[in-house]
Amino acid sequence: MNELVERISLCIERGKVNKIAPYPPDLRNQEGSDELTKQALEEGVGPDIILKACNDGMQRIGERFSRNEVFVPELLMAAKAMQAVMVHLEPFFKKGSIKAKGKFVLGTVAGDLHDIGKNLVRMVIEGNGWEVIDLGADVKSAKFLETIKNTPGCVVGLSALLTTTMVNMSKTVQEIKAQFPATKIIVGGAPLTMEAALKMGADSYSHDPQGAVAFLDKISVA
Amino acid sequence: MNSLLTALKNKKVLISDGAWGTYLHQRGLQPGECPELWNVTHRSDVFAIAKSYIDAGADMILTNSFGGSPLKLNHFGLLDRTAELNEAAAKISREAAGVEKLVLGSMGPTGAILMMGEVSEQEVYDGFSRQAQALKKGGVDAICVETMSAIDEASIAVRAAKESTGLEVVCTFTFEKTAAGEYRTMMGVSPSEMVQAIKEAGASVIGTNCGNGFDQMIDIVKEIRGIDPLTPILVHANAGKPLYQDGKTVFPETPEMMAAKVQDLINSGANIIGGCCGTTPAHIQRLVHAIRVH
Numbered sequence: 001m002n003e004l005v006e007r008i009s010l011c012i013e014r015g016k017v018n019k020i021a022p023y024p025p026d027l028r029n030q031e032g033s034d035e036l037t038k039q040a041l042e043e044g045v046g047p048d049i050i051l052k053a054c055n056d057g058m059q060r061i062g063e064r065f066s067r068n069e070v071f072v073p074e075l076l077m078a079a080k081a082m083q084a085v086m087v088h089l090e091p092f093f094k095k096g097s098i099k100a101k102g103k104f105v106l107g108t109v110a111g112d113l114h115d116i117g118k119n120l121v122r123m124v125i126e127g128n129g130w131e132v133i134d135l136g137a138d139v140k141s142a143k144f145l146e147t148i149k150n151t152p153g154c155v156v157g158l159s160a161l162l163t164t165t166m167v168n169m170s171k172t173v174q175e176i177k178a179q180f181p182a183t184k185i186i187v188g189g190a191p192l193t194m195e196a197a198l199k200m201g202a203d204s205y206s207h208d209p210q211g212a213v214a215f216l217d218k219i220s221v222a
Numbered sequence: 223m224n225s226l227l228t229a230l231k232n233k234k235v236l237i238s239d240g241a242w243g244t245y246l247h248q249r250g251l252q253p254g255e256c257p258e259l260w261n262v263t264h265r266s267d268v269f270a271i272a273k274s275y276i277d278a279g280a281d282m283i284l285t286n287s288f289g290g291s292p293l294k295l296n297h298f299g300l301l302d303r304t305a306e307l308n309e310a311a312a313k314i315s316r317e318a319a320g321v322e323k324l325v326l327g328s329m330g331p332t333g334a335i336l337m338m339g340e341v342s343e344q345e346v347y348d349g350f351s352r353q354a355q356a357l358k359k360g361g362v363d364a365i366c367v368e369t370m371s372a373i374d375e376a377s378i379a380v381r382a383a384k385e386s387t388g389l390e391v392v393c394t395f396t397f398e399k400t401a402a403g404e405y406r407t408m409m410g411v412s413p414s415e416m417v418q419a420i421k422e423a424g425a426s427v428i429g430t431n432c433g434n435g436f437d438q439m440i441d442i443v444k445e446i447r448g449i450d451p452l453t454p455i456l457v458h459a460n461a462g463k464p465l466y467q468d469g470k471t472v473f474p475e476t477p478e479m480m481a482a483k484v485q486d487l488i489n490s491g492a493n494i495i496g497g498c499c500g501t502t503p504a505h506i507q508r509l510v511h512a513i514r515v516h
Binding site for chain 1: 337401407468499
């Protein structure tokens with residue numbers, strides 16, 4: 001692989017956004033994903049190649065997060081480095097020369113304001129090449145249904161942290177399946193398990209953002 | 223006003239309260255409703271919960287102000303009522319505790335991650351200051367900054383509380399056991415890293431709450447004691463790890479199960495012991511019995 005592209009991939013994994021960014025300390029004063037992407041595009045490197053390298057970097061950091069080798073701060077910085085790249089790639093998405101792998105509708109269920117987990121899932125899934133429609137927190141079923149209607153073929157992700165809002169998650173899953181039986185749903189949140197998720201009528205559960213990516217990859221092939 | 227540190231000198235182990243959220247929900251708090259608003263709209267319900275822990279024998283109770291930071295209250299459009307709701311929380315607990323028992327003013331996280339830059343450190347500091355002052359006005363003896371994950375936010379909260387009220391400050395973090403068997407907050411902070419930072423910020427009691435049952439809390443306390451043999455440690459443990467089963471959330475540890483492990487927790491170095499999610503007055507009563515009736 002092009003050395004420049006490899007460096008971009010590493011910047012994503014390490015969370016190196018740009019030259020002036022002090023993080024991570026060992027990459028101080030080096031160029032970040034921002035400068036390197038600009039340079040790569042100027043040199044004629046295909047935007048799809050850059051995107052793929054970034055997705056790989058994001059996947060690596062996501063897997064390390066799943067193994068508890070890194071934590072929320074590292075993931076957030078990787079996402080920041082990814083966002084810097086996306087600014088440069090946006091025109092290509094608009095033109096249609098690169099496409100997202102699919103659409104993912106995401107939100108924290110009604111009555112629950114917790115969004116850190118949901119935001120991490122958004123960042124990692126975006127970083128892995130999907131378009132995410134983030135409805136925010138405290139999202140009523142009706143809003144999910146409306147968005148799904150307007151986003152045919154989407155996959156849905158539901159988050160909740162409070163044990164007391166799990167009932168809203170269950171209701172939302174049922175309402176979605178009733179109206180859109182083919183729509184796949186993955187859920188996440190503190191007291192959940194795969195067993196509980198499946199019992200609720202969801203298609204999967206993940207303990208961490210990378211697990212959600214694995215699910216999306218799996219159903220895309222199916 | 224009572225001193226937490228003096229109470230600790232007199233009695234080596236103090237007993238704190240248990241869960242509040244569970245009780246508020248049992249009494250009708252709906253998902254999506256602001257718990258702190260109940261300090262005004264459902265005062266007698268909140269009082270009943272506070273009193274139930276005093277009656278169970280707790281040496282101290284906290285306040286229904288966990289989500290009372292201006293940033294959190296803002297989600298409910300209640301930013302302007304920050305002082306009112308926190309003061310009310312403190313008054314209720316003070317009334318339930320009487321003059322002899324201790325009241326700790328609870329301050330939980332703002333929900334914002336400082337490193338994301340969405341809120342400024344100044345805004346977070348001012349918010350915790352406002353909250354702490356209102357809790358003091360309502361009659362708390364000390365402030366309890368709890369369920370923290372990030373050193374920056376916790377330090378700001380402790381400093382804000384200390385600088386604005388002069389009260390004793392307790393600070394506890396929430397840890398999770400990693401795949402490698404170590405304890406870290408979601409931000410990657412270890413118990414050892416936590417100790418230095420929050421003591422520097424002004425905490426006189428340190429510790430851990432939520433996320434874990436007694437078994438894991440014992441490990442965490444041991445790690446803290448490994449680098450700090452002296453600072454009093456507070457533990458608010460869950461009644462085990464919750465599981466969502468058949469439409470209900472279940473916390474598996476019974477009062478008897480918790481009481482059976484409490485001596486080990488004390489031996490590992492904990493000075494103040496109470497409960498977090500899933501615990502009840504029955505749990506606290508059983509702990510009081512296990513510790514006091516010996």
